Every structure is written in C-alpha cells, then in structure tokens.
Amino acid sequence: MSTSDMTPTRAASGRIRELVRRIAVDVFGTSETDVPIPGFTIFTDRRLDDPLAGLRAALLMRLVAEAQLYDYARTARAAGRSWDQIGTVLGLPIGDAPVGEVAFDWLVCGRAPDPDREGMRSFRTSSAYWRCSTCGAQVTDDGPFESHPGDNETSHTDICTRHWAEVAAWAQRTGRTD
Ligand SMILES: [Zn+2]
Structure with a gap:
C-alpha cells in the first residue's frame, strides 16, 4: 500500500x-x-x-x-443538536426503530443497538443532563420518545428560543397547539 x-x-x-x-x-x-x-x-x-x-x-x-461517545452526545445536545443528528453520525438506524431513539437507548440507557430487540420502551428510566447553550438552564433530557418537546426535555427557561422553536416546529408538524 x-x-x-x-x-x-x-x-x-x-x-x-x-x-x-x-x-x-x-x-x-x-x-x-x-x-x-x-x-x-x-x-x-x-x-x-x-x-x-x-x-x-x-x-x-x-x-x-x-x-466519550456519551460526553460528546451530551455536549451536542447542549449545543442544540438533535438525537436524530447524533444517531445519523453514529451510523444508525439499525432495524426499524427511529434513529434518535436508538441513539438515546444506546448512549444514555446503555443498550447497544440491536435490530432484533423489541418492546424495551417501558423499561427506559435513564435521562441525560446538560446545560442548554441557548437559555443556560440545566435540562433533563428523557430522549426523543414523546411527541411534544416539553415532554422530552424539561427545565428550559420560559423564554428559551431554542425550546420555543422546537415547540413551534412540533405545532406545525402535528397541526396541534396544546
Ligand atoms: Zn434552553
């Protein structure tokens, strides 16, 4: 060579x-x-x-x-990157599960991606914690599993533009307002 x-x-x-x-x-x-x-x-x-x-x-x-996989994923979340973006960098998806969910299960819950695994959702108890680079709050990140951003991430400040942008995108995507 x-x-x-x-x-x-x-x-x-x-x-x-x-x-x-x-x-x-x-x-x-x-x-x-x-x-x-x-x-x-x-x-x-x-x-x-x-x-x-x-x-x-x-x-x-x-x-x-x-x-370091976990540390950089948390840093990326703090900087406004999504779990989907993180999962794409990691070469996911594997199987049919959504990219971001597989990434969270892997890096936060310690479950390596497995295309044959199903029905694990009810056992998920872990959260990631990071400081939002937009509002400065310490955020609890339960993963991208719920529809509304407020159900996935808690403790952004009331005036966090990042969080409100995600809520607005959710409203547009789902046609809902509450
Ligand atoms: Zn925030």
Whole structure:
C-alpha cells in the first residue's frame, strides 16, 4: 500500500492502534519485538510479547472511547443538536426503530443497538443532563420518545428560543397547539 492509499480515517486508525500498543508497553508492562512481514525484506511489524497486555490496553481504550461517545452526545445536545443528528453520525438506524431513539437507548440507557430487540420502551428510566447553550438552564433530557418537546426535555427557561422553536416546529408538524 502506498501512502496515497492512506485515507485520513485509515491513517487515524493506524495512530489508534499504535497508541494501544504504546499503552500496552508503558502501562501494562509488556515489551515489543520486531517481526518480519512475509514478502518484504526491509519492512517489519511490531508484536507485543504479551498479548494480554494488548488486550488490557485495548479494553481501556474502549472504555474511554465509550465514555466519550456519551460526553460528546451530551455536549451536542447542549449545543442544540438533535438525537436524530447524533444517531445519523453514529451510523444508525439499525432495524426499524427511529434513529434518535436508538441513539438515546444506546448512549444514555446503555443498550447497544440491536435490530432484533423489541418492546424495551417501558423499561427506559435513564435521562441525560446538560446545560442548554441557548437559555443556560440545566435540562433533563428523557430522549426523543414523546411527541411534544416539553415532554422530552424539561427545565428550559420560559423564554428559551431554542425550546420555543422546537415547540413551534412540533405545532406545525402535528397541526396541534396544546
Ligand atoms: Zn434552553
């Protein structure tokens, strides 16, 4: 593979793998050995002498990354992004469920997307909390499951333009006013 084949995403994946290996060595106490790549005379690959250290490092990376999924989703909600937008970035939907609902179930309720799962709605008890970047209030976000925005998000101030815009969009979408 020449460097011109190296997309930014592929290059970033390589940096992440390298970081996992560094953590395995620096934190979990293994060493590395250069091993030849079959078919090449000058290129070598690096192998961890203790693969279990690699496993520990990869697990740590995963836990940190999963926490960041939640943190960035909350930050995005605070900045006015919808659960649908978040779900689209995450590559959802999976199955027939609405994108935003699957995203909330995954990141807030800790239920990984599963196309075969049904009927989980009544067990949902988690909420996300973030500070609205428009009105400054601490908002309780119960997910995009109800029709009216006021049933999904509580504690925006009475004069929050973001919230009123969502209520106005709801009224236009549904033809209702209350
Ligand atoms: Zn607000």
